[in-house]
Structures are given as structure tokens and as C-alpha cells.
Amino acid sequence: EDLKKQQDVKSSDPYSSDPERHPVLRINSLKPFNAEPPAEILTDNYITPSALFFKRNHLPVPQVDPASYRLSVEGLPGGAMTLSLEDLKTKFPKHTITATLQCAGNRRAEMNKVKLVKGLNWGIAAISNASWSGAKLRDVLLAAGYGPDVAKWAHHVQFEGLDKDVTGTTYGSSIPINKAVSEEGDVLLAYEMNGETLPADHGFPVRVVVPGTVGARNVKWLGKIVVSAEESNSHWQQNDYKGFSPGTDWDTVDFKSAPAVQELPIQSAITAPADGAMVDRSEEEVTVQGYAWSGGGREVVRVDVSVDGGKTWQVAQLRTSDKGQVYEPSPPPGRAWAWKLWEVTVPIPPGAKELEIICKAVDNSYNVQPDTVAPIWNLRGVLSNAWHRVTVKVREDEDEE
Amino acid sequence: EDLKKQQDVKSSDPYSSDPERHPVLRINSLKPFNAEPPAEILTDNYITPSALFFKRNHLPVPQVDPASYRLSVEGLPGGAMTLSLEDLKTKFPKHTITATLQCAGNRRAEMNKVKLVKGLNWGIAAISNASWSGAKLRDVLLAAGYGPDVAKWAHHVQFEGLDKDVTGTTYGSSIPINKAVSEEGDVLLAYEMNGETLPADHGFPVRVVVPGTVGARNVKWLGKIVVSAEESNSHWQQNDYKGFSPGTDWDTVDFKSAPAVQELPIQSAITAPADGAMVDRSEEEVTVQGYAWSGGGREVVRVDVSVDGGKTWQVAQLRTSDKGQVYEPSPPPGRAWAWKLWEVTVPIPPGAKELEIICKAVDNSYNVQPDTVAPIWNLRGVLSNAWHRVTVKVREDEDEE
Numbered sequence: 001e002d003l004k005k006q007q008d009v010k011s012s013d014p015y016s017s018d019p020e021r022h023p024v025l026r027i028n029s030l031k032p033f034n035a036e037p038p039a040e041i042l043t044d045n046y047i048t049p050s051a052l053f054f055k056r057n058h059l060p061v062p063q064v065d066p067a068s069y070r071l072s073v074e075g076l077p078g079g080a081m082t083l084s085l086e087d088l089k090t091k092f093p094k095h096t097i098t099a100t101l102q103c104a105g106n107r108r109a110e111m112n113k114v115k116l117v118k119g120l121n122w123g124i125a126a127i128s129n130a131s132w133s134g135a136k137l138r139d140v141l142l143a144a145g146y147g148p149d150v151a152k153w154a155h156h157v158q159f160e161g162l163d164k165d166v167t168g169t170t171y172g173s174s175i176p177i178n179k180a181v182s183e184e185g186d187v188l189l190a191y192e193m194n195g196e197t198l199p200a201d202h203g204f205p206v207r208v209v210v211p212g213t214v215g216a217r218n219v220k221w222l223g224k225i226v227v228s229a230e231e232s233n234s235h236w237q238q239n240d241y242k243g244f245s246p247g248t249d250w251d252t253v254d255f256k257s258a259p260a261v262q263e264l265p266i267q268s269a270i271t272a273p274a275d276g277a278m279v280d281r282s283e284e285e286v287t288v289q290g291y292a293w294s295g296g297g298r299e300v301v302r303v304d305v306s307v308d309g310g311k312t313w314q315v316a317q318l319r320t321s322d323k324g325q326v327y328e329p330s331p332p333p334g335r336a337w338a339w340k341l342w343e344v345t346v347p348i349p350p351g352a353k354e355l356e357i358i359c360k361a362v363d364n365s366y367n368v369q370p371d372t373v374a375p376i377w378n379l380r381g382v383l384s385n386a387w388h389r390v391t392v393k394v395r396e397d398e399d400e401e
Numbered sequence: 402e403d404l405k406k407q408q409d410v411k412s413s414d415p416y417s418s419d420p421e422r423h424p425v426l427r428i429n430s431l432k433p434f435n436a437e438p439p440a441e442i443l444t445d446n447y448i449t450p451s452a453l454f455f456k457r458n459h460l461p462v463p464q465v466d467p468a469s470y471r472l473s474v475e476g477l478p479g480g481a482m483t484l485s486l487e488d489l490k491t492k493f494p495k496h497t498i499t500a501t502l503q504c505a506g507n508r509r510a511e512m513n514k515v516k517l518v519k520g521l522n523w524g525i526a527a528i529s530n531a532s533w534s535g536a537k538l539r540d541v542l543l544a545a546g547y548g549p550d551v552a553k554w555a556h557h558v559q560f561e562g563l564d565k566d567v568t569g570t571t572y573g574s575s576i577p578i579n580k581a582v583s584e585e586g587d588v589l590l591a592y593e594m595n596g597e598t599l600p601a602d603h604g605f606p607v608r609v610v611v612p613g614t615v616g617a618r619n620v621k622w623l624g625k626i627v628v629s630a631e632e633s634n635s636h637w638q639q640n641d642y643k644g645f646s647p648g649t650d651w652d653t654v655d656f657k658s659a660p661a662v663q664e665l666p667i668q669s670a671i672t673a674p675a676d677g678a679m680v681d682r683s684e685e686e687v688t689v690q691g692y693a694w695s696g697g698g699r700e701v702v703r704v705d706v707s708v709d710g711g712k713t714w715q716v717a718q719l720r721t722s723d724k725g726q727v728y729e730p731s732p733p734p735g736r737a738w739a740w741k742l743w744e745v746t747v748p749i750p751p752g753a754k755e756l757e758i759i760c761k762a763v764d765n766s767y768n769v770q771p772d773t774v775a776p777i778w779n780l781r782g783v784l785s786n787a788w789h790r791v792t793v794k795v796r797e798d799e800d801e802e
């Protein structure tokens with residue numbers, strides 16, 4: 001009877017069918033599940049293994065039967081088009097794109113140190129890079145009747161997930177129509193991640209991948225696509241995922257006054273050494289590593305690193321593949337969807353007992369990261385892209401002391 | 402005889418036929434002519450009058466006879482196409498675009514205060530906004546034979562000016578092909594500025610207007626267009642107008658290591674009050690005004706203003722027309738080519754003897770300006786877009802003293 005009770009409790013928990021997760025993940029919230037890989041292993045791989053890829057769920061993971069799965073495409077002349085998973089896989093060319101996804105709240109912890117914000121306390125690893133395969137949204141919209149007449153009134157493509165809360169409200173968001181239909185937008189309806197079936201936590205059987213655009217628009221467990229004159233009216237499009245002035249608080253905020261976050265700004269962070277680590281004076285040098293990425297397909301062109309709190313700067317080496325692998329050719333302009341990993345080895349300054357290590361990146365529009373967190377602080381704790389800083393202690397060689 | 406000598410000297414001066422200029426302009430260099438309007442009048446008009454629009458010439462102004470003027474379009478299958486001014490005006494639809502142009506060196510004076518750089522000492526007014534009319538470059542390239550086959554190998558469109566130095570070297574630069582041929586790129590071969598014939602200083606009879614892109618690519622006195630697999634090999638494309646790390650000096654710089662500046666980053670500056678001005682305590686408030694703009698068609702969505710050195714921030718009112726005029730509808734996403742003017746009235750903080758006034762802008766990719774100049778300092782003094790700061794003194798009411 002105890003067992004029965006337990007099962008009842010379990011089955012009334014909408015999160016009871018959530019998948020297993022990798023034990024190394026750092027959990028920010030269990031229900032819904034939100035977790036990031038440890039920063040110290042984030043840049044071990046150019047392509048983040050799916051099990052380590054950050055998880056950002058707003059609701060319970062829905063269980064979707066791939067055989068009965070249907071995707072509905074609405075809002076176009078001629079009525080709704082319904083596609084099975086098989087249709088998506090066989091009726092449209094399969095494209096593979098390497099794209100970095102980043103949560104709007106990545107590095108929120110640094111904003112919380114300035115003043116508490118509302119949101120999950122993400123560290124620097126709510127960002128990961130994967131290879132995604134699927135049909136192009138553009139191809140599906142064209143097949144469903146998108147054309148010049150629709151272009152006259154359509155401004156947005158809305159996405160609805162199959163994940164829902166207890167009231168039946170589903171997750172949803174939208175992107176601008178030009179991103180959705182442009183040949184260069186590379187928006188995918190992805191059914192594979194890193195060459196395998198999309199994992200449950202990443203949207204099985206189909207998710208949207210909107211390269212260069214904030215994670216929140218990359219809707220998972222995709223159930224419906226709607227072409228519309230309007231943005232999604234979901235909470236997450238209208239009253240969340242927007243940036244505000246540091247002086248705006250919950251009493252004064254007008255969510256209508258700011259645009260929904262779409263393309264993200266230039267970002268970078270240090271994954272090694274860790275904050276608070278020790279470096280040995282006898283090593284003479286310290287090797288600093290990290291990631292850099294920018295939204296909107298803007299390519300990272302430089303990462304500057306300082307080990308003296310910003311007084312002097314060294315230029316890091318960038319790479320777009322795992323070490324020892326052949327470098328990928330540069331993506332076409334405006335389609336740099338994947339992060340760059342970087343590394344630089346810098347002499348330990350003589351006499352320094354502590355090093356303040358800083359990184360800052362530049363993209364090919366020469367946008368840069370701001371110096372400090374407080375002036376970009378916002379009540380929702382999004383868009384946290386100030387210079388990343390870690391402090392390490394220099395351990396003097398014992399013989400010398 | 403003295404007169405004759407004088408005329409000989411004059412005619413041997415390649416700048417002798419340069420046009421008259423407005424006396425209010427602040428001259429940074431006379432030959433070639435480089436000048437900006439006084440900052441205090443820059444934002445008096447949403448559309449900058451042509452006579453006040455900043456002038457940035459690299460070479461003498463060429464004298465071009467509009468009747469014999471020919472534009473050559475090269476590099477496409479079928480050989481060169483030659484167009485007269487009449488051809489440009491009659492064979493292609495006329496389009497009008499309001500676009501802000503900014504010199505790469507705008508606000509270089511602030512970099513010079515950190516450490517001397519090479520270049521003209523521009524203040525904050527090497528930026529202006531005009532309405533441009535002409536043929537779309539896209540239409541001309543399509544007429545000249547651009548198509549899917551060319552798209553396979555063509556990566557750049559090069560421009561050559563008719564202005565030349567004593568050795569015959571002409572001004573030149575290039576832009577990425579996708580900007581040139583995209584319907585949304587809005588690149589013009591402009592023959593009118595603010596509804597009138599293009600003035601001599603702005604490229605009569607034809608200039609390129611590349612909205613969202615650094616001034617240097619908006620080639621004036623356009624003589625030749627070349628579709629190519631390569632960027633322009635001109636000095637200004639290859640060895641100038643690029644950004645570098647603050648640690649890079651003239652001994653270590655490798656111009657090949659940085660991309661040519663194309664889209665510019667988010668920018669804003671304060672045009673009133675002027676640095677060093679007085680405000681009266683009895684006024685109780687101070688009104689701060691300025692401009693904000695971002696490259697790549699990214700729309701300015703917010704300007705934050707502080708009168709206490711960055712401790713607290715107020716959100717400014719933005720406008721896209723002259724005061725009292727009807728606001729223009731928002732441009733389509735990615736095509737916000739024109740600046741926004743802004744204004745905010747802030748209480749004078751009690752007890753303050755001096756106000757450090759700061760502005761910083763945000764665009765719709767949520768890119769922001771960096772806090773300080775030194776970390777973006779670069780040897781050529783380009784891309785100077787840190788927070789703009791002015792200091793004003795508060796004059797106490799005499800009765801109160």
C-alpha cells in the first residue's frame with residue numbers, strides 16, 4: 001500500500017517522466033530541470049557532447065510518440081499543413097548546421113552579485129555548441145504556401161512547444177519572418193543533435209534551431225508553427241527575455257517598452273583557470289582558456305586577455321575545431337553561428353601575489369563587451385556580457401621564500 | 402607678373418578647385434579637406450543640412466563633367482557595362498533612403514587623450530544623417546549580369562573613386578557581395594543628397610551609400626565598380642580602417658590579422674550640454690541631448706543617461722524626426738539605417754558642485770557601448786565608441802550662498 005501511494009504521488013508529479021541526466025551537471029533547478037556543465041570541462045570539446053550540453057527547460061519534458069507525432073504549420077493561405085516526423089525527414093532536404101545556443105540568463109550569477117535579480121542563478125556555462133540536423137524552416141514554409149503575397153503581411157513566425165503547465169499553457173515564442181525565410185538564416189527544424197536522434201531534454205522529436213538567436217526562441221518539442229503579423233503572445237515573448245535600464249525595477253517596468261531579445265550581443269568567458277585557483281610562480285606562465293561567441297551570425301574576430309586587471313592585454317589564439325583537428329573554413333559573412341574556443345599563455349607578472357585575469361571579445365561588427373556588470377544590470381538578469389574576470393593566487397616557490 | 406606666379410602656384414595645387422565650404426565647420430585638415438560641424442548644432446536637425454554634414458576627403462575633390470561622366474561596371478560575364486549619369490537616372494528606379502554615415506575615426510580625440518594615435522583628431526561630430534536618392538546597386542549589378550553563376554565565385558564588390566593622388570592612385574574600397582546584392586541591403590548609387598544634386602564634397606555626380614557601414618566604404622566620385630572574388634587591394638581596405646588590441650603598436654601590427662571595418666558598433670554621444678558648461682542650481686533640472694546610432698541596420702532601442710558619473714541612470718526619449726514632426730514608422734528589422742536623436746531632463750542632484758554626465762546606447766541585438774576608452778584604444782584610433790562623458794559645473798543661486 002505504501003508503494004501504491006508512492007506511485008500515485010509519483011504519477012501526479014508532471015516531472016516524473018523526465019529523462020535521466022548526466023550526474024556531473026550542475027543543477028540550478030530540478031523541476032523544471034535546468035543545469036549547466038561544470039565550467040572547467042565546458043571547453044574540453046569544440047562540439048559539446050549532448051549529455052553535457054546545458055539544459056534549459058521551462059516545463060516538464062513531454063513524452064512524445066514519434067509515430068503519432070504531428071507538426072502543424074498554420075497561418076498560410078490554403079489552411080494548415082500537417083507533417084509527420086517521417087514527412088520532415090523524407091520530404092525536405094536534410095541540412096546540418098553547427099550552432100552555439102546560449103541562454104539569455106547565462107552569467108546571471110554575476111548580476112546577482114551586483115543586486116538580486118529574478119531568475120535561475122546560471123554560471124558561465126549556460127552556453128554550448130552542437131551540430132544540428134533537420135529540415136530548413138524556410139523549405140517547410142515555402143512548401144506550406146509562404147510566398148510574396150504572404151510577405152506583405154507576415155512579420156513573425158510563432159512556435160508552440162508540446163510542453164505545458166498544469167493549466168495547459170504551452171511554451172511558445174516567435175522570431176522575425178525574415179530570419180525564418182531567408183536562405184542565409186539557416187533556421188532548422190532539427191531532429192538530430194550531434195549525429196544522433198534528438199535527446200528528450202533537447203526537444204525530441206523536433207525542435208527549432210535559430211542560429212545566432214537567444215536560446216528561448218529555439219523552441220523544443222515543437223508542436224505548431226504559425227505565420228503571423230504578430231509576435232507570439234506567450235509570457236516568454238511578451239513579459240520575459242527583454243532588457244531594461246539598470247534603473248528600471250519591478251514597480252516601474254513596462255515590458256512593452258523593450259523589444260524581445262532575439263540576436264544576442266558579443267560574449268566571452270574564461271573556463272581556465274578557475275576563479276580562486278592557484279598558479280605556481282615557478283611555472284613562470286599561466287595559460288588562460290575560454291569561449292567567445294556573438295549573436296546574429298557575427299564572427300568573433302579577436303579575444304583580448306589581461307592578467308593584470310586590464311592594464312595590459314594579449315591577443316588569444318582562436319580555434320573553430322578540437323585541438324589537432326583541421327580548422328573549418330570561415331563561414332560565409334553573417335553566418336558565423338558557432339563559438340570559437342581560445343587560449344593564450346601569458347608570463348606571470350613579477351611580484352604579483354594575485355592575478356586578476358580578464359577576457360573580452362570583439363565581433364566582426366567590432367562590437368565589444370562592456371567593462372563592468374552594474375551598468376548593464378537589469379531586473380531579469382539577462383544579457384550579462386561584461387568582461388569576465390577571475391582571480392588567481394600566485395604561489396611563490398618555497399625555495400625562494 | 403606676381404599675379405601670374407600666384408596663378409601658377411594655385412593651379413599646381415591639386416586642391417585649388419575644391420569647393421567653398423560653410424564657415425562654421427571645424428576643420429581638422431584643409432588639404433585634403435576634413436571637417437565636422439560644431440557638436441552644439443549637430444542635433445539641431447534630424448536631417449543634417451548638406452552644408453553642415455561632416456566632410457571626409459582623402460584626396461582633392463575631382464572636377465567631374467556630368468555630361469561626359471561614365472560609370473564602369475566590371476567583372477561580370479559579358480564584359481564591362483558603361484553607364485552615363487542619364488542612364489543611372491532613367492534606366493533604374495529611383496530609391497530614397499535616410500541613412501546616417503559615420504567616419505571610422507569619429508570621437509578619435511578621446512583616444513588621443515589616452516595615448517596618441519595616427520589620424521585626424523575628430524570630435525564627436527564626424528557623423529551626420531541625410532536622405533540619399535539614386536539607383537540601387539543591386540539593380541545595376543543585376544542589369545550588368547550578376548546572377549546565380551556569379552554568386553558562386555563573387556565575394557566582394559569593389560569601388561573606385563575618381564579622386565586621385567599625385568601618382569594617380571585612386572581612392573578605393575569594397576563591401577561584401579551579400580550586402581551589395583541583397584534586397585534588404587539598400588545600397589545606393591546616389592546622385593542626390595537631401596533632395597538636391599549631390600554636392601561636390603559628397604561625391605558629385607555619383608557616390609555609393611552603404612547604409613549601416615563605415616563611411617570609408619561609401620565611395621564618392623564613383624568611377625568604377627568591380628565584382629570580384631577579392632576585397633579591394635587599396636591601402637584603405639588593406640592597411641587602414643581595421644581594429645586592433647590596445648597592446649598592438651606600429652612595430653607589431655599585422656594588418657592581415659584583422660578584418661576591414663564594415664558594420665560599425667553601437668554609438669552615442671552628448672551634444673548638449675557641452676563639456677565644461679555651467680548649469681544653474683536654480684533651474685533644478687538639466688536637459689541632456691544627443692544622438693545614437695548602430696551599424697548593420699540594428700535599431701537603437703534605448704539610451705541611458707547618468708548625471709552622477711554612472712551611479713544612477715535615466716532612460717532618454719528617442720525620436721526619428723524633427724521635433725513636432727510626425728514620427729516615421731519603424732523601419733523593417735535589420736534596416737534601421739538612420740540615427741535617433743534623444744533627450745532627457747534630469748533633476749540636478751542636491752549638493753553636487755559638478756555633474757559627470759554620461760550616455761550609453763543599446764541596439765536591438767542588445768549590444769552596448771563599453772564603459773571606458775583605454776581598453777578599446779587602438780593604434781589607428783578607430784571605433785571609438787565608449788560611453789560619452791561631459792562634465793558641467795553647477796552654479797549655485799547667489800541668494801542661497
Ligand SMILES: [Mo]
Pocket residue numbers: 056102103104105215216
Ligand atoms: Mo534561456
Ligand SMILES: [Mo]
Pocket residue numbers: 457503504505506616617
Ligand atoms: Mo572615415
